[in-house]
Amino acid sequence: MALIVQKYGGTSVGDVDRIKNVARRCIEAQKAGHDVVVVVSAMSGETNRLLKLVSQVTERPNEREQDVVVATGEQVSIGLVALAIQSMRAKATSFLGHQVRILTDSTFSKARIRSIDAERIHQALSKKHIAVIAGFQGVDEDGNVTTLGRGGSDTTAVAVAAALKADACEIYTDVDGVYTCDPNVVPVARKLDKISYEEMLELASLGAKVLQIRSVEFAMKYKVPLWVKSSFSDDAGTLVCEEDRSMEEVVVSGIAYDKNEAKIAIRGVPDIPGVAAKIFGALDQKSIVVDLIVQNVSLNGKTDLTFTVGKADFVKARDAVKKLVKQIKAEGFDFDDQIAKISIVGVGMRNHSGVAAKMFQVLSKERINIQMISTSEIKVSCVIHANYTELAVRALHTAFGLDRKVDVAAAG
Amino acid sequence: MALIVQKYGGTSVGDVDRIKNVARRCIEAQKAGHDVVVVVSAMSGETNRLLKLVSQVTERPNEREQDVVVATGEQVSIGLVALAIQSMRAKATSFLGHQVRILTDSTFSKARIRSIDAERIHQALSKKHIAVIAGFQGVDEDGNVTTLGRGGSDTTAVAVAAALKADACEIYTDVDGVYTCDPNVVPVARKLDKISYEEMLELASLGAKVLQIRSVEFAMKYKVPLWVKSSFSDDAGTLVCEEDRSMEEVVVSGIAYDKNEAKIAIRGVPDIPGVAAKIFGALDQKSIVVDLIVQNVSLNGKTDLTFTVGKADFVKARDAVKKLVKQIKAEGFDFDDQIAKISIVGVGMRNHSGVAAKMFQVLSKERINIQMISTSEIKVSCVIHANYTELAVRALHTAFGLDRKVDVAAAG
Numbered sequence: 001m002a003l004i005v006q007k008y009g010g011t012s013v014g015d016v017d018r019i020k021n022v023a024r025r026c027i028e029a030q031k032a033g034h035d036v037v038v039v040v041s042a043m044s045g046e047t048n049r050l051l052k053l054v055s056q057v058t059e060r061p062n063e064r065e066q067d068v069v070v071a072t073g074e075q076v077s078i079g080l081v082a083l084a085i086q087s088m089r090a091k092a093t094s095f096l097g098h099q100v101r102i103l104t105d106s107t108f109s110k111a112r113i114r115s116i117d118a119e120r121i122h123q124a125l126s127k128k129h130i131a132v133i134a135g136f137q138g139v140d141e142d143g144n145v146t147t148l149g150r151g152g153s154d155t156t157a158v159a160v161a162a163a164l165k166a167d168a169c170e171i172y173t174d175v176d177g178v179y180t181c182d183p184n185v186v187p188v189a190r191k192l193d194k195i196s197y198e199e200m201l202e203l204a205s206l207g208a209k210v211l212q213i214r215s216v217e218f219a220m221k222y223k224v225p226l227w228v229k230s231s232f233s234d235d236a237g238t239l240v241c242e243e244d245r246s247m248e249e250v251v252v253s254g255i256a257y258d259k260n261e262a263k264i265a266i267r268g269v270p271d272i273p274g275v276a277a278k279i280f281g282a283l284d285q286k287s288i289v290v291d292l293i294v295q296n297v298s299l300n301g302k303t304d305l306t307f308t309v310g311k312a313d314f315v316k317a318r319d320a321v322k323k324l325v326k327q328i329k330a331e332g333f334d335f336d337d338q339i340a341k342i343s344i345v346g347v348g349m350r351n352h353s354g355v356a357a358k359m360f361q362v363l364s365k366e367r368i369n370i371q372m373i374s375t376s377e378i379k380v381s382c383v384i385h386a387n388y389t390e391l392a393v394r395a396l397h398t399a400f401g402l403d404r405k406v407d408v409a410a411a412g
Numbered sequence: 413m414a415l416i417v418q419k420y421g422g423t424s425v426g427d428v429d430r431i432k433n434v435a436r437r438c439i440e441a442q443k444a445g446h447d448v449v450v451v452v453s454a455m456s457g458e459t460n461r462l463l464k465l466v467s468q469v470t471e472r473p474n475e476r477e478q479d480v481v482v483a484t485g486e487q488v489s490i491g492l493v494a495l496a497i498q499s500m501r502a503k504a505t506s507f508l509g510h511q512v513r514i515l516t517d518s519t520f521s522k523a524r525i526r527s528i529d530a531e532r533i534h535q536a537l538s539k540k541h542i543a544v545i546a547g548f549q550g551v552d553e554d555g556n557v558t559t560l561g562r563g564g565s566d567t568t569a570v571a572v573a574a575a576l577k578a579d580a581c582e583i584y585t586d587v588d589g590v591y592t593c594d595p596n597v598v599p600v601a602r603k604l605d606k607i608s609y610e611e612m613l614e615l616a617s618l619g620a621k622v623l624q625i626r627s628v629e630f631a632m633k634y635k636v637p638l639w640v641k642s643s644f645s646d647d648a649g650t651l652v653c654e655e656d657r658s659m660e661e662v663v664v665s666g667i668a669y670d671k672n673e674a675k676i677a678i679r680g681v682p683d684i685p686g687v688a689a690k691i692f693g694a695l696d697q698k699s700i701v702v703d704l705i706v707q708n709v710s711l712n713g714k715t716d717l718t719f720t721v722g723k724a725d726f727v728k729a730r731d732a733v734k735k736l737v738k739q740i741k742a743e744g745f746d747f748d749d750q751i752a753k754i755s756i757v758g759v760g761m762r763n764h765s766g767v768a769a770k771m772f773q774v775l776s777k778e779r780i781n782i783q784m785i786s787t788s789e790i791k792v793s794c795v796i797h798a799n800y801t802e803l804a805v806r807a808l809h810t811a812f813g814l815d816r817k818v819d820v821a822a823a824g
Contacts, residue, residue, distance in 0.1 A: 016465070016468040016469055019469060020469070050488065053428070053488070053492060054491070054492070054495060056428040057428055057431060057432070057492050057495045057496050057499060058495045058496065058498065058499035059499075060499075061495050062494070062495060062498050064505075064506075065491045065492075065494040065495045065498070065504075065506055066491065066495070067491075068487060068490065068491035068494070068506050068508070069487070069488050069491035069492060069495075071487075072484035072487045072488050075480060075481070075483070075484045075487070076462065076465070076481050076484050078480065079466070079477045079478065079479075079480035079481035080465060080466070080469050080477075080481060082474070082477045082480075083466060083469045083470045083473050083474060083477045083478070083481075084469050084470065086470065086474050086477070087469065087470035087471075087472075092477075093476075094477055094480050096480070096557070098510050098555065099555050099556075143510065143511050144511070145508070
């Protein structure tokens with residue numbers, strides 16, 4: 001017998017039939033002999049409906065009150081899921097953030113979980129109830145309702161699993177696992193049976209949208225085995241877990257791309273101490289998150305400094321840089337929002353040399369110009385022109401041996 | 413400076429514009445120098461939408477889980493009202509049942525309020541915030557979400573007013589006060605400036621739908637001055653308060669009618685001890701609420717026993733009586749669901765004789781047959797055929813001097 005936490009996203013509880021499907025799956029797991037906790041999101045479309053109501057009332061909503069409104073989405077879901085389970089003659093109890101004290105800080109709309117009171121959940125489980133917990137929300141020390149930000153239900157599920165010392169946390173979604181690359185771009189992308197937390201973190205932060213980054217961090221920190229599965233099939237899915245020897249044999253596990261950044265280059269920056277601090281301090285003050293930073297070798301006491309920001313911050317960042325150029329006496333600046341960041345990820349890179357070199361060769365062979373390069377222990381990222389995204393991703397996917405073997409007869 | 417609790421119903425917060433209107437009214441009261449607490453219902457239609465979702469999932473919902481779903485309606489309203497107030501540059505904080513600990517018993521879907529923690533509301537008021545409180549809901553001792561049943565927001569408002577020792581509780585609705593009779597039936601019905609708790613209770617329980625009965629009981633118990641006002645006008649409304657000398661001068665304050673009952677008469681009931689207990693005990697066991705009961709004088713050791721029940725319980729009651737007639741050896745039974753109960757109410761009746769007699773005369777003059785009569789200290793009810801409802805009500809309204817003086821020129 002195991003303790004399993006299952007999490008179902010908005011599309012999995014999108015209508016009454018799907019809610020019944022979720023109830024059936026929970027009951028199946030219980031009948032298989034497990035203690036079952038289920039974390040659910042708002043019905044798809046509901047969070048947007050509530051945010052629209054808020055925006056009709058005011059353009060600049062207070063985040064405490066917005067959270068009060070938005071948190072109702074998950075509340076409706078847990079009630080309906082518990083009712084669906086009960087209608088199938090199993091036992092269920094729903095729990096809100098304040099009822100199992102999912103304690104968070106007070107950063108409304110993007111709060112972080114501090115602790116969860118496992119006691120009340122254990123009580124329900126001991127009476128053979130399926131515990132149905134509202135994702136995405138908690139309460140702060142003063143009992144105010146908080147929400148965790150988009151995708152927060154994944155984090156709730158992992159945090160609940162950690163607090164309960166669950167044997168597994170299963171994230172049900174509309175895809176059946178983690179792929180070597182986005183199957184929409186690379187039709188021969190392969191589903192992974194297993195991937196390490198570190199790799200999943202890199203892939204998640206590099207633009208693969210299967211799991212919310214914070215939930216992976218949480219799972220890694222508390223060593224929660226995390227499954228990504230489909231709500232609509234019985235496929236085994238992908239296990240996100242601690243790195244093991246077999247993983248190291250694979251050099252590249254996955255390829256990610258991100259077209260949602262823009263590049264700004266400052267030319268002729270005086271190469272003296274404190275200049276970089278000045279530039280990035282100014283951007284930070286405007287809450288602009290900088291991703292890649294590359295600084296070229298200094299020539300004649302001058303250097304070029306290039307960085308990327310999210311497209312949403314691009315205009316704000318460009319205006320800030322315009323002012324900075326004068327202040328720091330740089331020669332000028334360029335910008336480009338038609339870029340893509342292509343990344344290869346794999347824990348095996350640590351023990352294999354020449355991975356970056358091979359990536360550059362593949363891109364060069366396709367005549368794709370590399371504008372920026374950034375590496376970490378288990379990934380290599382290149383910024384290229386956005387037009388070449390698909391070409392680059394497919395070429396790398398093949399070159400690093402990730403393509404699924406296609407049945408020639410079927411493909412032909 | 414006074415402390416005022418305002419309550420806005422579903423139609424008053426039915427859309428974003430109306431929510432803004434509520435915000436404006438709260439701010440006006442604050443600007444007039446008052447501490448303002450506002451209790452709101454779910455947006456009109458929302459509770460029904462949520463109940464429909466529940467009924468799509470299961471026909472026999474567990475009431476704890478149904479309450480979890482339904483309570484979200486008010487939660488959305490308080491967030492939006494607080495945001496609307498803030499968008500007009502006043503300060504506001506919303507509070508849910510668990511945040512101001514509106515403690516109820518655990519009778520899900522029709523819980524009763526036990527206590528309210530006034531502390532947190534006072535804190536908000538002391539910082540010049542308008543406190544926006546979710547109506548209709550509370551939590552039980554274990555922190556489960558409970559709801560108070562239809563119209564429960566009125567009760568929340570009065571209970572909050574009692575807990576805060578507020579100077580007034582203002583119930584905003586789509587009518588501008590309490591009328592001597594339903595203006596749809598009696599066009600010359602007059603708005604009352606003042607009415608006693610007792611009279612309001614009788615009127616509410618006799619079918620006038622302005623206020624929820626329990627809220628009036630609560631107001632009477634804690635002596636909370638209760639105003640019924642319109643959300644859409646600046647009329648003074650009606651004050652429901654303790655009886656005073658001026659009220660006693662008025663014999664009849666209002667007339668109510670109720671077409672929602674049915675009558676069952678058991679003929680030839682053996683007039684021996686314990687028979688009535690047997691009959692009404694059996695009905696009670698089936699949760700049938702009996703309203704009027706009339707027993708005629710005994711003839712030859714046999715008596716007739718007539719009672720009324722709500723139309724919703726009629727079939728259930730009829731079937732039960734069918735069995736009972738054999739058990740108690742009665743002669744037979746009749747039933748009629750085409751009846752109306754007409755009631756005249758007034759604290760002045762206590763000091764005026766002949767009020768009932770006058771009522772019977774008026775009905776007789778209109779050739780309306782009286783089927784049942786029931787009286788209390790401050791009311792007289794007659795059951796008549798439903799077809800004569802409007803005729804009876806109008807004749808009584810005129811006879812007891814309740815008609816508004818109509819401008820002849822305007823009326824002509």
